[in-house]
Amino acid sequence: MLTYTASRIGQTIIVLLIISFIAFLLVANLGDPLSALLSADATVAERAALIKQLGLEQPMLSRFASFLTNFLQGDLGTSYRTQEPVAKLIVERLPATVELAFVSLIFTIFVGIPAGIFCGVNPKSPISRGIMLFSITGITLPNFVVGIALIAVFSVQLAILPSFGRGETVSLGFWSTGLLTVSGWQAIILPAITLSTFQITFIIRMLRTQLMEVGQSEHIRFARARGVPETTIWFHYAVKNTLLPVITMLGLQLGNIIAFSVVTENVFAWPGLGSLFLQSIQAADIPVIAIYLIFVGAVFMIINLAVELSYPLIDPRVLRRK
């Protein structure tokens, strides 16, 4: 268990280093910081002084080292577009994205898992067929269509939920939350549903297939031959056998929601990282884009690490596979 944990953490650190090196190469080679920082009539001497000041004459590896040192000290560089520190921009936008991801994950778990289990246990019931029909729709429809349709119905026709923004937020020191106000909750419902539509349908289909397969296995038949109640058989014996792939997918999906909610954030004018990323791309704001890349990499790696560390708790056989 200890070696397993250590090796997973080690792998994570290595991958994060590689990601930050790629991001560094991006900052170092894309665009020209000199032309961005110097005025048009700067002299050669001024130019040389700036090169010295930014350390651009240093070899690549030592520049990467100082980039990392700065990064670890919290200096993430300065945005070309707003001339603000990148760290400040990210911290401002982070709560919105994380809260949106969190709420859609809750939707996904509380709708997707029960529905998926139901469909896996009773694959032939009319309700299951209905759920599967709905899930085909959910998988086919692109996010922005779902978002626009929800806005059309709930914001325009019924006028009960807002179509943009986060509503009122409450500041808790460095974290501004929308989850403590009524308008904040009203604002988060539609984008969270939009984001979770695909995830829910995905989890339903996956759980269903897995459960139908496990339901055929000899150990389930043997449990029946011992008279074990059907509820224990399905909700404990069978579901536990499906958890490995389901948790893996949920983890990847959570990463996806945090990192790539660009479209949904844009549809709902949600002030999160997705819209920051979009604005940065439009302005070729390389420092922000690079840090965003590292951030996305880190999010995936940390979630993945958490998922992998949970494997031995679900299926002790993973510790044996070396």
Next chain:
Amino acid sequence: MSMPLLEVKDLTVTLSRQDRQIMALDNVSFSIKPGEVLGIVGESGAGKSITGAAIINLLVPPLRRTSGIITLAGERLDTLSPRALRSVRGGRIGFVFQDPMTSLNPVITIGRQLIDTIRTHLRLGRDQARRKAIDWLDRVGLPNPDLTLDRYPHQLSGGMRQRVVIALALCADPVLLIADEPTTALDVSVQAHILQLLRDLHRESGTSMLLITHDLGVIAKMADTVAVFYAGRVAEISPVKELFTRPRHPYTEGLIRATPALTAAGEIQLNPIAGAMPGLGALPNGCGFNPRCPKAQDDCRTIVPPLTQQDLSAFACFHPLERSLVQ
């Protein structure tokens, strides 16, 4: 004669395939007395396992029981509600599956699987059930039973797992144990241990047993009475000694002769039965064995011989053998 513990009468199981109904079991009847070991022997596809599963209604669709009466100690099993059936399964009838590599849940501890089963059938608290589980692991011969309780199936060898399977089948003190090829999936060296264990447990508790196997050696060691199955029908039911010394059905004799034997000259002798058992739905008219039978006559090719009792044996043959195999 005492009342049979289990009685199976005219059990018929069909396999629905599109528009066709194929008979997998055709009017099978037999009974088991209290404390008796009945061995069911036959080739693959003869309907042995289907019989075992049909008794506790554990058939996998498209297999379906279409008729027949099954009684356990006078109580009808074939008409039970699912709820009542659940208390019979594992409670009064234990079931040992063939392959211990697949019949244990890989992600649930052995203790949890045992305790769940015990508490399904017996009114015991958590601690009492736990103690009973440890006791059973000890009885089936697992070392360190209290540690084994917290282990997962993959941490045990095949033979150890089959011991766990046997504990799972017996832990609620059933009156009948159905063992479906309990040693087939195991190494030869382990097979003997498992058979010995089953025999010891049977002697200790007096549980009746329905032992399904294709191995006449296992039958000779374990069974009191033997039912020979052929193509979904009972060919012969005899006391074990009678079966080996004076088989009545030509198929039984063929089966016994097909067992490899050493001749006086030290050569291994094999006398396989010519031909192959017909597949499901490809049964000839009359007796299912007639195309392979050296004694088959016209009546065998038109009429299905009924099971008739003569001396100690019951057999389904118009022209039974009369000679003894022992000189």
